[in-house]
Amino acid sequence: MSLKILPKRGLSDWVSRLITEYRVVGPKLMKDQYIFGDIHSADDLALDYSTTILPPKKILLPQRETLIQFDTASSSQPIEPFIETQATIILGVHTCDMHAISLLDQIFLEGFPDQHYLARRKNITLVSIECLRSCSEHSFCKSMGTLSVPETFDLHLTDLGNSYALETGSKKGSALLWSMSAVRDPTNGDYRQLQKVMSEKWQSFNYRLVFDITELPSLLALSYDNTLWDEIGDRCLGCGACTIVCPTCYCFNVIDEVDFSLHRGARSRVWDSCQLDRFATVAGGHNFRVNRSDRQRHRFFRKGKYQMEAYGLVGCVGCGRCAQSCLVHISPVEVFNELYRRQSPITSLEQEVTT
Amino acid sequence: MSPLLQEILETSSIYKPTMMLVLDVRQVTQLEKLFTIEMPNGLSLGHKPGQFVEVSVLGIGEAPISISSSPSRSNGKFELCVRRAGSVTSALHSLNPGDSVGIRGPFGRGFPIDRFRGKDILFAPGGLGLAPLRSLINEVLDDRGNFGRVTILYGARNPSELLFTDELVEWETRTDVELHVTVDHPDNDWTGNVGVITTLFPKIRVHARNTIAITCGPPAMYRFVLVELLGKGLLEGNIWLSLERRMKCGVGKCGHCQMNHIYTCQDGPAFSYAEIKHVEEAL
Amino acid sequence: MAIESKETKRIDVHHITRVEGHGNIVVDVQEGVLKQCDLQIVEAPRFFEAMLRGQPYEQASPLSSRICGICAVTHATTSLRATEKALGVEPSEQTTLLRKLNLHGEMLDSHILHIYMLVAPDLLGAGSVIPLARKSPEVVMRALRMKKVAGDLCAVICGRHTHPIAMAVGGFNHFPTSEELSKLLERLEAMRTDLDATVDLFQNLQMPDFERETEYIALSKEDEYSFLDGVITSSDGGSWPVEQYRQVANEHMVVHSTAKHTRHQRPSYMVGALARFKLNYEQLQPKARIAAETLGLDPLSTNPYMNTIAQLVETVHCTEEAILIVTQLLERGIKQEEPVSPVRSSGEGVGACEAPRGTLYHHYVIDDGLITDANCIIPTAQNLANIEADMRALVSQRIHCPPDEITFALEMLVRAYDPCISCSTHILNVRFVL
Amino acid sequence: MTSLSKPKIAFFDFAGCEGCQLTVIDALQTDIDLLNVVEIVQFREAMSEKGDDYTIAFIEGSYTRFSDKERLIAIRDQAEIVIALGACAHLSGINAIRNLQSTAEVRRYVYGDHAEHFDVSLAKPISAVIHVDAFIPGCPIDRQEFVRAVKALLQGNLPDIPDYPVCVECKLKENSCLFWYGKTCQGPITRAGCGALCPSLGTGCVGCRGLIPSPNISSFKQLMSEHGTSEAGIEAKLKLFMTHEILKSEASGDGN
Ligand SMILES: Cc1cc2nc3c(=O)[nH]c(=O)nc-3n(C[C@H](O)[C@H](O)[C@H](O)COP(=O)(O)OP(=O)(O)OC[C@H]3O[C@@H](n4cnc5c(N)ncnc54)[C@H](O)[C@@H]3O)c2cc1C
Ligand code: SF4
């Protein structure tokens, strides 16, 4: 690991240079909300952003992605795989989103490696940024263990006030600093400042989960038949927003489209959601997860149990996006806490006493 | 890893089907057709009974279909028995010999046939459930000496929906197979059993400790068949089921087929009851 | 002559095609005497006024745009004006500019549809636009190209042409970006080539020869060729504030008598492009006046078939106007402003706009935010009596001609008015007594 | 793919604004090839020629008159496939608003003493009168969805219309939710496919594409009321386009 310092006045220059060689994506303001979008100059970039509506998964796993192209009238090559990569930098990724990307990486690598994801991923350089204060009233990253950056970063920025500390995590990352005259080596003062920023930061976040994250899978195992799921199911609108905005949701549907010739076309994948009616419906109309309560349970079990058990990584990174998007106030941290409250022996004792 | 799988991994996309020739199309019932598909370049599919392929009609979509022929009878070809149920399956039904279809696979975990050897085998398919089990039945029959008693209980809604009637006759006449067929709604010509599949169970004797039972059918059927099998004292690990879920990729990515933590496409579609007994969403 | 006119003819055109909505023509000539000559409206009644009753005022505009898919923007805008007047809302200058621009988009869209898709096939000897697309693909492609610019203009301002979205009482919920406006400007300017080609095309086409003097009515303003607001003006002299729309239209529309087609001045009047052209000629853009000259249309024309030519002239005008408005908006810069809120929750107001087919009035009474009374007068309703008067004059003139020829001339006449029968809020009562 | 001969299609209109037919004409702006792949034998708004040998019928507009029945049945008898085009045909759309008042009263209000001359029934979706094979929702329909529907028909399938709510598309577009700004929106219970057009333009969805298959209406009403909409206001909003569906769901006792 090596540490470098980029004075803030050098940022604009740096971004301009990156743009000449890469597609640069980063947080920017759209109307009154931040989104990840193409950056054309440092002015577009809002590194000090509160959470975006969609996570950076929209770059790694586009909403609509062509998988194959075909022309059944052509006898030689009726099907061509379509793999699209473009050297891309994602700038300013929050640490929770970095954890989510680690999970996506694993999922698309394991079993049958997904060439489409992996090719794109290989060509993406991740520049993460240290979160110094909570980015949304709904986030609970500290509780989920995602407040520190995972090792998957290529370059990691920490805002030191007048400058950024740059930590390189890979060759891809150090390539971005190549021959940058504005970048200098850190002084003792810089190290002190970094330490100060980091220790202050930790204080400014709260633990919002009332128990330890490692207990979550077993808590859920005990809660399969909890009536909370029915209560949530009654409230849930089934709108799917929670899964669309979630950085660790990746389920997809596959659709074919043709032109008027009917023999030329493409097969694409598009984001799907386990909260939607048709998700688990098979031919004949049988729906294996027909109730909103079952679907919500499935969602929270994936977030809090299945992914953790299958991949050793958290399935919910605590970004709070789903809670922000949910119009009927279904929030993972509150759901988990409520389950904990209902499962803990003290509460049941209290209940026994009062009833 | 099968050569086909190898090829798929070496070509640049797990989602790219290989075009294969439709050799033969046979109308089996009003709703089902049996397709014989030829592998390119004399390759072999290298499948196990219980596995499935993703079948593409380019421009319409893809559907998971069980391989209905047994590996023992493959020889560069395989068979799919397809019910017309929606857009892809209807498009398949409009294909003729000489047309081609896209195939990916085989996918999924088939039945662990090695563990079945030396045991009595009880098949209990219902309706279209015979399509996937036929692969295993013929595999067993082609290696008949290595298995104990073979019993087949088959139920369909009415006589016209019975699949593979030629083979039923063949099995019927074999002395080393015990076959019982029943229909829910008989027609005038039907002289056999009437009633749901569970009405066949009293007709058979089962050596509980040494029997492997394999069942496949519509979602509602499993619960009743399981009660019978468990009631006869079969071990949970010896009862096998093949499950259906919505699938969009077949390779454990799209999330549709998930039952609790299990991916039907990769962890199944063949499961022992012991494996899924605690998977609440499975049955 | 005399012998010929002793014939008996009956013309029955069931569902005139290439008009919006359902109408039948019935002509009955017995022994050379015209017994019956009707334009029967068989469109299903829609009862919009009843549906408007009880609606929260914000819902009046989205609901009333559904009166007509072709002049949806004008209905939505007129409705907003009625509501705003009732509730004392004074929209900003930017809102007014955007609305005018939007109305220009609709005028272009509708006129191009009418000129090319509905009328041109008659003049070019193609049964309709689909054979025309085969016969002269370049003509149809040009029409589609121009129509797309018009439609996209509305889309930039209000989301889409048919049933606008972003318009609200007091303003807009969404604003075009300057990039969108700049692109639009380029496309409008580029459209001039297609417009020139259109003028060339129609310059060489012959409109049927037929004159009949009548009264012409349109909204007018001192300083502009008015589409949004203005005063009601008559070619016979006189003008009225829009609140007095019943002075002009009342007896035709609201008194439900088959016999009463009378106003104090004449038995019928005409609204629409020709009326506007005649009354507001002075305010036309210079390019449009040149086009009129080239096309042989002058403000004294009394040939209703020339309505189509007046539409073409307006198409030129609206393109030029739209270019000016977009330029102005780009210079001013678009402000993201909240819609102006009502100052009261009860009141009464009349909105009036020029729809492609003529003057449109919406009149609402609002009580505590809910609409308690609504009256909508659509252009085609105002034109019906005049169409029938023209039909009668035409048939009398050509009574000796073969029925096919009469039918064709009548259908073309009806089409020239571009009647929008689907708008029929209440026009079923216009019929002749036999 | 086996290629089919050009299907013959026809357009019919009942009570509606003809905006959907206009949208079909507008679809030619981007997809002029439509004219090469189908044969249009009847389309009153755009053509004079009239053929009765169609196999696919697109019907715009609601059933509103007893006399409509005969025409609808004739179309059904001829066509192999009948498709409801747009909200009026699909849901009875805004036409059904008048069902909330008595028909006699509605007629009297608009036509005075001539009211009884008119043949008027309750406004209904065409599926209330004849069997409908598929629908293309929206007021008006979405151009691209229409084009996709035609392609599906050419492939021998019925159009695949989304059955998830508008919120999905709204989130995909990264719109800030209108509820965050004190506005209201029917996106959570309305069928998507429009690309969340209205919310993207800062305007609450008015529900023109109809309800999703199993909407949580009671929770939605609760949401609306939390955001300051009165009970009457909620009713008026839900019943702008969905009167027929809401009345039906109330009658069957679900969703409330
Ligand atoms: C492992 C596995 C093995 C299989 N083996 C076989 C086999 O051997 N033979 C065989 O015939 N089938 C088999 N199937 C089933 C087969 O995959 C399906 O029938 C097929 O995918 C249907 O695809 P389709 O495109 O024809 O239907 P689709 O067009 O996708 O739809 C078919 C049905 O889905 C339902 N549906 C679609 N959309 C909706 C909606 N919006 N709401 C509610 N319901 C909806 C409807 O019931 C519709 O009829 C198997 C499935 C699996 C998972
Ligand atoms: S479940 Fe919610 S909080 Fe957790 S990662 Fe997904 S969007 Fe963020």
Ligand code: SF4
């Ligand atoms: S604006 Fe409407 S459609 Fe969009 S997320 Fe909010 S409720 Fe859903």
Ligand code: SF4
């Ligand atoms: S957002 Fe709602 S009202 Fe607007 S087009 Fe879509 S479904 Fe219709």
